[in-house]
Amino acid sequence: MNNLLNKIPDSLPDELFEELVNTKGVRIERIVSHGHTSPEQGWYDQTEHEWVLVLSGFGVIEYDDGQLFQLKHGDYLNIPAHQKHRVAATSSQETTVWLAVFYPA
Template sequence: MRIERILSSDRPEPVLYDQEQDEWVCLLQGEARLWIAGDEVELRAGDHCLIPAHTPHRVLRTSHEPPCLWLAVHIHPR
């Protein structure tokens, strides 16, 4: 397991992620829009979601003020 704090730029790069581990993210501050396997998900401070391993996803938009602050927990397979 790996836990990280992420402070996002308000101009997210169009990177498509497909990770080997499950990822639980909680937006601690700001607003964001994610694309997760074809669905768009809006998040506000306090919202969270679980992104299962091998689920394609990307960050579409993040707020400028306040900037997005995330807590991410990566749950690696055994």
Template sequence: MSGARFGSLLEGLPASPQPDELFTTLAALPGSRIERIVSTGQSSPDGFWYDQDWDEFVLLVAGAATLQVEGEGDRLLSPGDWALLPARTRHRVAATAAGGPTVWLAIHAGEPGSGTGAE
């Protein structure tokens, strides 16, 4: 058996808004973590900025979101849009669509404590 895994980023989405975003780790590889994030109208708290020690690549799969990058302003993201956020790039989610799930694929590269194998 090869150990291959398959799935759908659009499977099992919530039918109604949730109190919090849903984070699902799809794979934890040496130095990297791949996750699905499902937002249902959430945004980063006022004044909060992500400021990570690792690179992050995000792809908006479904829905819509406004991403703020410090010093670069707002960027409206639609399905298929992606961003590469190098380590120490301060960013936040200003808004996500409230009318249905917003689905992100996030790849964290060089993250301390990332897994050592597939989960």
């Protein structure tokens, strides 16, 4: 049996992206952050929708129009395809574990 909150490295120099499922229509990832943010020079602009859930810690998603979404334990957000976004902040006090589901537009 697997657990999304287990096997978290003690040290995370970079965000950790782990693909859990990849089928023709759906991709599911576990993302682990600890004070990480998106690179300053770019925004994510994906061809698929992304549904994200915060399992532990917190994260702030920013859209390119300035909207901010503060997600804590149990909060989720659906990000439409081609909605430019970035991770503006994650907790530096505890590990943030995200579950991300990517599905066709």
